[in-house]
Amino acid sequence: MSNTSAREATLHILDQIDKNQSYSNLLVNHAIKKFNIKGPDVGLLTELTYGTIQRKLTLDFYLKPFIKKKVEGWVRNLLRLSLYQMKYLDRVPERAAIHEAVEIAKKRGHKGIAGLVNGILRSIQRQGVPSLDEIADPVERLSVETSHPLWLVKRWSEQFGIEKTRAMCESNLLAPVQTARVNTLLTTREEVMEELKDAGIEAELSTLIPEGIHIKRGNIAHTDSYKKGYLSIQDESSMLVAYALNPQPGESVLDMCAAPGGKTTHIAQKMTNKGTIVALDLHPHKIKLIQENADRLKITSIEGHALDGRKAHEKFELQSFDRVLVDAPCSGLGVLRRKPDIKYAKKEQDLASLTSIQLALLDSAVDLLKPGGTLVYSTCTVDYEENNLTVSRLLEKNTALKQISIDSLPEAIQPLVKDKQLQVFPQDFGGDGFFIACFKKE
Structure with missing residues (x-):
């Protein structure tokens, strides 16, 4: 299937989260099956979904001057999703992101909506987004910059100080590392590392936890080691x-x-x-x-x-x-x-x-x-x-x-x-x- 489906599936997920307060991690797995997303598109869908949610408040700040009238929820999500690609994904050319957005808008809405989406994204392409330096209050700026609600950034700043809060907020935007625990009742960490290597999984030993390993690439849930009970996925x-x-x-x-x-x-x-x-x-x-x-x-x-x-x-x-x-x-x-x-x-x-x-x-x-x-x-x-x-x-x-x-x-x-x-x-x-x-x- 083409990238279009990965983007459409992402839009479907974002709408579900808004409407039903469903969890993104469950929806992503469901969408991969439902829309039969395969190969590199699985990675694209995952990155677009989490990236757009992670940076929602920042994206809304960037979009605000360009959206002149009330738009439907799905249109706003489509704009967020497209701007996320333009701003944060080097490997997606801007014109491709805009073209896809317009095609999805035609399919889901009508010509007028497609024109609106095209106009907004092209204006952003020409003019660039507003600067975060416009926000004078440091706590508010941190909230928008790292896309954490203002009440939360205020609360954390009071509890831990602004520097620790900044480090935490910035850290929350990074992709999580998948870690696993070796079941020492059945095997050793060295044995599992060998098995995973044979299965094409890239992993390394945890330097913190004696039975922990870090998964660098691949999905361990599909391996024999996992099925045999040698591993548990755990932070x-x-x-x-x-x-x-x-x-x-x-x-x-x-x-x-x-x-x-x-x-x-x-x-x-x-x-x-x-x-x-x-x-x-x-x-x-x-x-x-x-x-x-x-x-x-x-x-x-x-x-x-x-x-x-x-x-x-x-x-x-x-x-x-x-x-x-x-x-x-x-x-x-x-x-x-x-x-x-x-x-x-x-x-x-x-x-x-x-x-x-x-x-x-x-x-x-x-x-x-x-x-x-x-x-x-x-x-x-x-x-x-x-x-x-x-x-x-x-x-x-x-x-x-x-x-x-x-x-x-x-x-x-x-x-x-x-x-x-x-x-x-x-x-x-x-x-x-x-x-x-x-x-x-x-």
Whole structure:
């Protein structure tokens, strides 16, 4: 199929995100199948989709002086998509991007719309886009320049200062590195590297995580190594959670918000598949996902239950677990590189309602933890309120808990631990933004 279909499919995805608040990563996979996108067009579709979403606010700033009247949502998305190619993709000639846009406009709209699209894009080609230097306020300029909502850039600037915020926002615009975890229950990292090389996958060893690898090129989900259970796709920041929990063979562990099971299976790996891991999630289909994951990895120590972690004390005996992990529902502001649509969907008030859920889960976890047991709280966000403040509130409420330093992390990560807790930023080593804190029950 021609590039036209890749661009049309991208437009279809952008419209779906606007209309249904669907996740881009799910829509991309669906569109590839639905529109039968093949070969290099798969890469083009992926890049156009993520790139246009990533830079939406910047593109809107550039388009604003050229759009004189109200346009339909799909027309605006078509203009964003075309301008993204003109501005950010060297390998797409401007005239090709404009020509394709006009053809799509004719097909989806009428001659008038095609003329409008052609006129706007040709004016931009002639005059160039407005300069970001026109924005006097540095916080607002950073918001537009890196396409992060103003409330978020303000919030982060107050929490971390503008320089750290800039580094984070710029980092969020980069394509994520695909990383995987080797299943040391079945194989070694060296063996997997050999297999992947034979399968035409370009990979290198992680310098941070002993069982981690970086995928440079190719899709490991289609390899024999993956099907045999030698590998799990998991971000390096997320791999640090099992290290922090430091579970021992034979223990009983509760993973309160476990789906899709990446951390759960890593915990099982650390326990050499000996002992019991109780994995909870609200939804039965997600428990099924954890089980499928465990089966593929030949792990037998996990038992899944569809249950709200806040009600876990109704099913399990109090003070019965050696270790409890609360990888809590959060704003996801650490994974904007992978899910760029999150940054536009979230509102500041969403964060406050999340902290009450996080605390309720932690309170339940404390009740289920044995005296002397370890509790780990983790999130894939960088927000001070969801992380540090939640920890302070937890300690105020539960006097039997003591925060302890996280000393079981891989050596290369240890310098990032401050005040007994780990806050990873996307710019630290290219992983997701992530937070981890550890507690002991007296």
